[in-house]
Amino acid sequence: xxxxxxxxxxFGLKAEIEGNFALKKPIVTYSKGFxxxxxxxxxxxxxxxxKNIENNEALKYKYDKDSNLLTFPEDKDMIEYIRLFQNIESxxxxxxxxxxxxxxxxxxxxxxEGSQFFQNLEPVLSAKRKFTGPRKKILxxxxxxxxxxxxxxxxxAKIPYSFYREASNFYDKHEYRLAYLHYYMxxxxxxxxxxxxxxxxxxxxxxxxxxxxxAILDTIKLYRDRDIAQFNWLTKTVKDRFSSxxxxxxxxxxxxxxGEIAHGTKxxxxxxxxxxxxxxxxxxxxxxxxxxxxNMQVYCEAxxxxxxxxxxxxxxxLKRDLASVLDS
Numbered sequence: 001x002x003x004x005x006x007x008x009x010x011f012g013l014k015a016e017i018e019g020n021f022a023l024k025k026p027i028v029t030y031s032k033g034f035x036x037x038x039x040x041x042x043x044x045x046x047x048x049x050x051k052n053i054e055n056n057e058a059l060k061y062k063y064d065k066d067s068n069l070l071t072f073p074e075d076k077d078m079i080e081y082i083r084l085f086q087n088i089e090s091x092x093x094x095x096x097x098x099x100x101x102x103x104x105x106x107x108x109x110x111x112x113e114g115s116q117f118f119q120n121l122e123p124v125l126s127a128k129r130k131f132t133g134p135r136k137k138i139l140x141x142x143x144x145x146x147x148x149x150x151x152x153x154x155x156x157a158k159i160p161y162s163f164y165r166e167a168s169n170f171y172d173k174h175e176y177r178l179a180y181l182h183y184y185m186x187x188x189x190x191x192x193x194x195x196x197x198x199x200x201x202x203x204x205x206x207x208x209x210x211x212x213x214x215a216i217l218d219t220i221k222l223y224r225d226r227d228i229a230q231f232n233w234l235t236k237t238v239k240d241r242f243s244s245x246x247x248x249x250x251x252x253x254x255x256x257x258x259g260e261i262a263h264g265t266k267x268x269x270x271x272x273x274x275x276x277x278x279x280x281x282x283x284x285x286x287x288x289x290x291x292x293x294x295n296m297q298v299y300c301e302a303x304x305x306x307x308x309x310x311x312x313x314x315x316x317x318l319k320r321d322l323a324s325v326l327d328s
Contacts, residue, residue, distance in 0.1 A: 009034075010112040010121060011059040011073075012050035013081045013103065018071045019045075020097035034084060035118040044141035047088070047101060049081050050112065050121070061111045061125050070127055072109065104174045150297065157296050160186045164293050167249060176278035177261050177271050183282070183289040184258045187212065190292065210311045217249055217318040217326075219284060224325065233280050235325065244327040254288075257281050 017038060026039035034051040053059040058077040063070050076080070085101045092098030108128045114121035150157070167182030191209045192202055206212045223231035235245050242249035260267045261278070271278055299307035319326070 006115065007113050008116060009054055009060065010050050010114060010118070011053040011056070012048055012110040012112060013078065013085075014048045014108040014110060015085065015103040016106040017045050017047040017098065017101050019092070019099040020276055021045075028216070030118075032084075035121075036084075038089075047085070048110075049084055050110075050118065051081075063125060065073055069272065070125070072127070072129070112157050117230045124224055131219055154296060157293070160190055160296070162291060163189065164289055167286070167289065171282065174275065175270075176275045176282040180261055180278060180285060181258065183285045184254065186289045186292060199255055202255055203248060206251050207248060210315060211295060211308075212251075212288075213247065214311050214318070215288045216247060216296070216317050217315060217322060218291050218320060219287045219325070220250075222287065222324070223284075230280065230283065234284060237280075245325065246327040249327075254285055 003130035012035075023038065023040060023045065026037060028035065028037040030036065033051050035048075037048045037050075038050070039046060056077075057274055059073050061070065082103060085103045089098055089101045106128075108126060110123050110126040112121045113124050163182050163185045167179045167186075170176070170182060188197075188202075189208065191212055196202065196205070220231070220234070223234060234250075238245050238249050238253050241253060261271055262268070295307075295311075299311070
């Protein structure tokens with residue numbers, strides 16, 4: 001960075017922006033100390049937010065020339081930029097056809113030097129965040145044959161499997177609010193009889209359903225054995241809300257989260273602009289839904305008649321195994 005007092009350091013974020021709009025030429029405006037622009041680059045539209053950071057140590061670049069290592073700023077230090085992305089996305093979506101600002105998977109960080117008031121900006125260092133997408137599966141002829149066989153043998157699975165597919169698409173794009181709602185719809189569609197959407201009715205029906213009980217207990221065991229951080233988060237969060245870590249309270253927990261997300265509450269508005277709070281609970285219900293959908297195949301009547309005897313046996317085994325962590 002130049003030592004000249006006439007040269008200023010700026011920090012910027014760039015991301016791809018999608019929508020039903022077109023540009024005749026690059027556009028630039030200014031708001032709240034930001035230089036904001038939308039332009040075409042590498043064949044796609046991008047949006048850039050740039051701000052002077054002379055007095056912001058957290059956003060100044062930390063680059064080790066010997067190891068060629070650049071230390072990225074923490075998300076909390078860039079929150080002002082992210083919220084501006086979210087605000088432009090929300091208001092622009094209603095008025096001007098902006099569909100998505102892809103800051104979660106196309107983010108580029110750029111440091112600039114330039115004169116005062118964003119004049120003569122020149123990039124001095126830039127880097128793109130690496131995002132690992134879901135691992136692709138190899139699709140074979142046998143896979144296709146299996147799909148068509150299951151289509152014949154499991155006609156009732158099409159709707160919950162469609163919910164699961166849609167939920168997983170949202171999950172992979174880090175759209176956790178919509179992912180959670182679609183995973184939860186699997187439970188409602190499969191196990192709630194009639195239009196019974198009250199908490200008392202739903203919890204009662206889930207508690208008495210072997211598919212749901214097994215999926216919850218199996219996920220808890222998976223967390224305890226393989227992901228202690230998620231296990232600690234789950235137990236602490238349920239206890240903080242309900243004082244005890246029991247099957248009924250876990251069911252209340254996922255039911256009430258669904259209400260907070262689905263209805264027009266202040267909490268739902270908060271999740272719209274910061275979905276990171278939903279990562280843990282969405283990961284939990286995703287595994288529950290995965291188990292439920294998987295058992296539709298494992299215990300399909302065309303393959304076996306043992307579900308009524310086998311699942312209760314496995315549930316009892318899980319309850320014994322989890323007795324030290326699960327309250328009755």
